[in-house]
Amino acid sequence: MINSQSFAAWIHVIRYIQRFSNGSPQLIIARDYEPALETIGDYLKNFARHQRVNEAHVLRGDILMGQGFLEEATASFDSVSWESPDMYLYSLFQRGKIYRALEDYPSMVQMFKTFLDEEESPKIRVSEALYWLGLPAGWENRSSLPCF
DSSP: OOOHHHHHHHHHHHHHHHHHHTTOGGGOOTTOHHHHHHHHHHHHHHOTTSTTHHHHHHHHHHHHHHHTOHHHHHHHHHTOOTTSHHHHHHHHHHHHHHHHHHTOHHHHHHHHHHHHHOTTSOOOSHHHHHHHHHHHHHHHTGGGSOOO
């Protein structure tokens, strides 16, 4: 069932596609980051309670991450709630990649410990989270590891 907020959100997306692709989603230019970020920002401002807000935060985070704005990307991924398990898990592991790139191992460890310890968090991909939790130990000692 489509409510008025869902309809308005879809109109917003359709206008974006028409504006940047001459009506064809396949023709959206991959490097139109600034207009995309502006559109996502407008969407988040105008439809803050819409069911697809988590997806917008993920998309914004991916764009910022691709541009190298890692702190801003982390903040966007951090805005994704547990109520959307797939989006939450995707954003969690994207933040893990960012922390690894920044070599911010304390933040990485704390994030994955919180994920594993929190009762409300989705208990999916636990083995992957445990891998990421142990990853910093290997990186911190990488100079003593043999190179093959």
